[in-house]
Amino acid sequence: MEREGAGPPGGAGGPAGPGGGAARAGSRGGGAAGSQMLDRLVQQGFIQRSENPEDRRGKCLTLTEKGQAFLQKGIHVRQRWIRDLVDSLSLEEKQAANETIAMLVAKARALEGCAKNPHCEGEDPI
Numbered sequence: 001m002e003r004e005g006a007g008p009p010g011g012a013g014g015p016a017g018p019g020g021g022a023a024r025a026g027s028r029g030g031g032a033a034g035s036q037m038l039d040r041l042v043q044q045g046f047i048q049r050s051e052n053p054e055d056r057r058g059k060c061l062t063l064t065e066k067g068q069a070f071l072q073k074g075i076h077v078r079q080r081w082i083r084d085l086v087d088s089l090s091l092e093e094k095q096a097a098n099e100t101i102a103m104l105v106a107k108a109r110a111l112e113g114c115a116k117n118p119h120c121e122g123e124d125p126i
Contacts, residue, residue: 046070 038061041047046067052058063071089097 041067
């Protein structure tokens with residue numbers, strides 16, 4: 001469990017402070033807008049807010065069963081859309097897409113390596 005406004009979330013489906021999982025969901029750093037968003041999620045039954053037993057100044061956020069079901073539904077809808085998209089491609093289009101994805105993954109890995117190593121030589125990141 002983490003104090004409200006603290007670092008990264010405790011894990012998938014676990015408690016998190018608004019500066020953790022909520023920040024990644026669209027709120028940049030919490031504040032009034034982040035608190036209002038969390039209030040709406042609590043009112044709609046997607047998350048549960050409770051006292052942090054380790055720090056009375058903070059709150060713990062937990063994804064409810066309703067919240068987990070909503071996320072799973074979104075994941076399944078997205079997966080079905082991707083399956084339908086891939087099924088609509090010809091063999092040639094699938095091959096071209098695979099080549100493009102492989103190239104993008106390689107470029108992303110190269111950029112990630114450069115980001116971790118400030119002395120990296122090669123292309124400048126975008």
